[in-house]
Amino acid sequence: MRKLPTWKELTLAGIITEAGNSVEYKTGNWRTLTPVVNYDECIKCGVCWSFCPEYAWEEGEDSFFKLNTDYCKGCGICAVECPRKCIKMVEL
Amino acid sequence: MAKKVGIEAAIAIAEAAALADVDVVSAYPITPQTHIVEHLAHLVADGILNAEFITVESEHTALSAALGASLTGARTFTSTSAQGLALMNEIVYITSSMRAPVVMALANRALSAPINIWNDHSDVMSVRDTGWISIFANNAQEAYDLTFMAFKIGEHPDVLLPVMINFDGFILTHVIEPVVLFGKEDVEGFLPPYDHPYKLDPDRPVTMGPVGLPEIYTEVKKQQDVAIRSSRSVIDAVFKEFAERFGRKYSAVETYAIDDAEVVLVTQGSVTDAACFVVDEMRKRGKKWGVVEIRLWRPFPFDDVGSALTSGKIKCVVVLDRAISFGGPAGIVMSEVRSALYHVPNRPIVIGVTSGLGGRDIMFEDYVRMFELGEEALRTGKEPEMVTIIGVRE
Numbered sequence: 511m512r513k514l515p516t517w518k519e520l521t522l523a524g525i526i527t528e529a530g531n532s533v534e535y536k537t538g539n540w541r542t543l544t545p546v547v548n549y550d551e552c553i554k555c556g557v558c559w560s561f562c563p564e565y566a567w568e569e570g571e572d573s574f575f576k577l578n579t580d581y582c583k584g585c586g587i588c589a590v591e592c593p594r595k596c597i598k599m600v601e602l
Numbered sequence: 603m604a605k606k607v608g609i610e611a612a613i614a615i616a617e618a619a620a621l622a623d624v625d626v627v628s629a630y631p632i633t634p635q636t637h638i639v640e641h642l643a644h645l646v647a648d649g650i651l652n653a654e655f656i657t658v659e660s661e662h663t664a665l666s667a668a669l670g671a672s673l674t675g676a677r678t679f680t681s682t683s684a685q686g687l688a689l690m691n692e693i694v695y696i697t698s699s700m701r702a703p704v705v706m707a708l709a710n711r712a713l714s715a716p717i718n719i720w721n722d723h724s725d726v727m728s729v730r731d732t733g734w735i736s737i738f739a740n741n742a743q744e745a746y747d748l749t750f751m752a753f754k755i756g757e758h759p760d761v762l763l764p765v766m767i768n769f770d771g772f773i774l775t776h777v778i779e780p781v782v783l784f785g786k787e788d789v790e791g792f793l794p795p796y797d798h799p800y801k802l803d804p805d806r807p808v809t810m811g812p813v814g815l816p817e818i819y820t821e822v823k824k825q826q827d828v829a830i831r832s833s834r835s836v837i838d839a840v841f842k843e844f845a846e847r848f849g850r851k852y853s854a855v856e857t858y859a860i861d862d863a864e865v866v867l868v869t870q871g872s873v874t875d876a877a878c879f880v881v882d883e884m885r886k887r888g889k890k891w892g893v894v895e896i897r898l899w900r901p902f903p904f905d906d907v908g909s910a911l912t913s914g915k916i917k918c919v920v921v922l923d924r925a926i927s928f929g930g931p932a933g934i935v936m937s938e939v940r941s942a943l944y945h946v947p948n949r950p951i952v953i954g955v956t957s958g959l960g961g962r963d964i965m966f967e968d969y970v971r972m973f974e975l976g977e978e979a980l981r982t983g984k985e986p987e988m989v990t991i992i993g994v995r996e
């Protein structure tokens with residue numbers, strides 16, 4: 511773990527000066543249930559990708575969306591929004 | 603060229619913002635501040651002031667837009683009063699916490715309910731602990747000078763905090779007084795360009811106002827508290843430079859006739875000049891009274907208040923509050939004064955009075971009554987814990 515800054519070391523008002531460092535914040539360990547896709551039913555519409563609050567779906571070469579478990583926090587939004595209802599939230 | 607003109611204080615304040623060459627004015631009109639923003643709107647519309655005038659639908663947005671503008675590196679001015687400040691409240695705290703040096707002219711007015719558009723200090727006292735530098739002006743000239751200086755104070759790289767200039771609604775805002783207005787050439791070099799070290803800039807992306815998790819929040823707050831406390835040296839330096847260049851002196855605590863005074867009245871804002879007049883008159887009748895004004899409200903000048911109130915022959919301090927802390931420590935200013943004197947051995951008696959709420963005039967005899975309460979306390983040796991509301995119908 512990084513050493514936390516003292517009030518003197520901290521940037522003014524805690525401003526974050528590195529762009530894009532939220533990738534370091536892994537929310538995957540919040541998860542209790544994991545979305546699992548039945549790709550036989552999937553129509554590659556990308557609704558899961560667009561609704562996911564953590565940008566956890568990544569489009570593969572085959573245009574199917576694959577889960578990045580580093581960031582999926584298990585909220586279940588994708589499973590609710592999937593028009594094919596082909597995402598199941600399961601205990602892994 | 604500087605010239606002395608008869609001008610409404612509100613217009614003078616707008617002229618001070620224009621003199622500072624503000625880039626952005628973001629404000630919503632409210633009595634008794636209206637003439638300030640109206641005049642700025644005129645200056646922008648007439649092409650005299652090259653600034654963006656953001657018309658908004660509420661004060662919450664007025665200050666939100668001002669905050670954002672300030673963080674892009676634009677010199678930003680806003681102005682409000684009472685309910686307007688109340689509606690801004692969320693962003694008041696955020697502006698100081700994000701270290702945006704917005705300048706606000708606050709036309710002091712009573713908070714509703716009942717609805718009251720007249721003067722007291724309940725608005726400024728409601729944001730006492732929000733981390734803004736807060737300074738009181740007593741007349742139109744001071745309001746003009748201090749509004750101009752506010753930019754230099756707040757934008758100083760060691761400060762980067764918003765500054766609130768307080769002046770009494772109607773009593774000052776709507777009164778025409780002689781004011782020396784500067785020409786641009788008179789103030790050349792006084793106000794350096796504003797440069798925020800982390801301004802919002804697509805070429806250098808930063809995140810401002812991010813989530814501060816429990817392991818960070820405390821440090822941000824400590825940093826902020828140190829910043830406002832150490833702003834004092836910058837405030838003093840700006841006052842000093844202003845006096846050297848333009849001849850008008852300002853200090854954190856102002857005193858009047860205290861050298862031989864036994865009873866002094868502590869004031870803020872336009873009542874100060876009135877109290878000094880009362881002191882002059884009553885000195886003709888043998889009363890050794892004086893006035894101490896706490897001009898700088900935040901950061902609170904504890905040492906200056908302490909040394910002014912323990913100087914000479916002062917035995918009793920009467921603190922005039924223009925707002926009430928309901929169920930709290932009697933007078934708001936009074937409790938600060940008592941804290942400033944807490945460590946002092948043989949400190950003077952401190953008593954509190956409240957007067958001039960919601961625009962009720964404080965008459966000559968009311969001031970006399972305040973001083974007499976001080977004399978009474980000295981005679982009886984009793985220091986009443988609670989404030990006396992002067993002139994309340996019992």
Ligand code: SF4
Nearest residue numbers: 562582583585586588
């Ligand atoms: S469960 Fe929530 S976080 Fe995980 S992939 Fe679905 S929408 Fe994203």
Ligand code: SF4
Nearest residue numbers: 552553555556558592
């Ligand atoms: S929302 Fe459902 S159907 Fe659409 S791509 Fe995602 S898993 Fe496939």
